[in-house]
Amino acid sequence: MLLSIFIKQIILNKFRNITPHEVYEYAHNYGFSITRQQAFDIATYVSTNRINPFEQKERDKMLKDLSKITDSETAAKANQLFHELIKSYGLEHLFQ
Secondary structure, three states, X not given: OHHHHHHHHHHHHHHHOOXXXXXXXXXXXXXXXXXXXXXXXXXXXXXXXXXXXXXXXXXXXXXXXXXHHOOHHHHHHHHHHHHHHHHHOOOHXXXX
């Protein structure tokens, strides 16, 4: 339980402090096509909106907003990637 809280804090810290450059690089490393302005808008959104990525309802809201910043196809790819990363790190139990 304590380890889960610690892991969640690390994830939240990274999530809320991501830079536009990191968003841009991750997008291109994982096959997403976004502009530097979109990367900036996404990083700004994540850092200014206190989204809890561990709750499905809040992830759904974030992805809906992300589709407005980018487009629905990019948001869907991001969602798929998010789930693949969760599974690959064995963190499914942390996400509701």
